[in-house]
Amino acid sequence: MTEEKRPLLITTGEPAGIGMDVVLRLATESKLQDFARPIWVTADAKAMQTRAEELVAASVLKSIPSWHTINTDINADNVDVNLVDQISQQDIDADSAFILLDIPCAAPVVCGQINIANSAMVAQQLDIAHKLAINNTVAAIVTGPLQKSALIDAGIKLLDGTMFSGHTEFFMQQSGCEKVVMMLANQAMKVALVTTHLPLKDIPAAITAENVRQTVQIVIDDMREKFGLAQPRILVCGLNPHAGEGGHLGSEEIEIINPVLQEFIDAGVNISEAMPADTLFTTRHLANCDAVIAMYHDQGLPVLKSHGFGDTVNLTLGLPYIRTSVDHGTALDLAGSGGASATSLYQALNMANEMADKSLIDVPAV
Secondary structure (H helix, E strand, O other): OOHHHOOEEEEOOOOOOOHHHHHHHHHHOOOHHHOOOOEEEEEOHHHHHHHHHHHHHOOOOOOOOOEEEEEOOOOOOOHHHHHHHHHHHOOOOOOOOEEEEEOOOOOOOEOOEOOHHHHHHHHHHHHHHHHHHHOOOOOEEEEOOOOHHHHHHOOOEOOOOOEOOOHHHHHHHHOOOOOOEEEEEOOOOEEEEOOOOOOHHHHHHHOOHHHHHHHHHHHHHHHHHOOOOOOOEEEEEOOOHHHHHHHOOOOHHHHHHHHHHHHHHHOOOEEEEEEOHHHHOOHHHHOOOOEEEEOOHHHHHHHHHHOOOOOOEEEEEOOOOEEEEOOOOOOHHHOOOOOOOOHHHHHHHHHHHHHHHHOOOOOOOO
């Protein structure tokens, strides 16, 4: 399988949610064919067929799109090799919008109704996605939404034995990474975060020199390796108003943030010192910037989402492979009704495809 033909893999996530709906919508609209790569999808084959029939009955889909189903053995040591062999040996109809990797649910799927008996299947999707990505079988993972509470209630654990806390932590631990970085991106800007889901009162203590240093390094490495930018231009927000106003409104910039940034500047990196966040996000600055690093969640993301909420893609930087995600949840109330928009999934696929085209990740010769 050559580099340009490595697939994009979509995990549909929680089967009771809209993950399958949005895949089917893109398939019916022939948008999955927009990418010069095959599309692989993880889902329960019976549930996918039923969901397609429900959407046709609801007059959302004019007809059921065509796909090719492959049975998977999630416990196989060489699951990536086995799947490639299976697919290469089969006659795939040219009209197939995607290849469905069948991961059966333990219980029947009902739209909008979480059943924790199916949580193991959701976790298995992530396991097979990791195996296929870490071995370079697929070019990127694009994750659909899951219900974290369902996996927690089902007793699904992360690799370190702690409760399941999300896609990011799962892929980070499976890949053996010490730290990863959340980045959200749209056509207007790319924003990475030093801290993510912390109460505001806990953020200053989390702004350590090592945390800032690791975040900056991961952003630099992935902008080079996954976005193909040899010399990325990075702007960094200060923590305090006016970036501390010379120490009068806080000392973190002087004592922690700027000394770390100066290390990178001295090494020849095109990165700013800490800038006031209220003026950094202006057209003048963003025009000469490839990525922004914000100190905390609500410092950077409200600005980014105001420039394209439905078009925003969630990226995990620092993994040994490309992972993008939709920016919405399971939307249980919309499952099977046709009310779910597929825009976010399309943008996540588009971002993953562009990153895969520009990626410097080595792929073994076949």
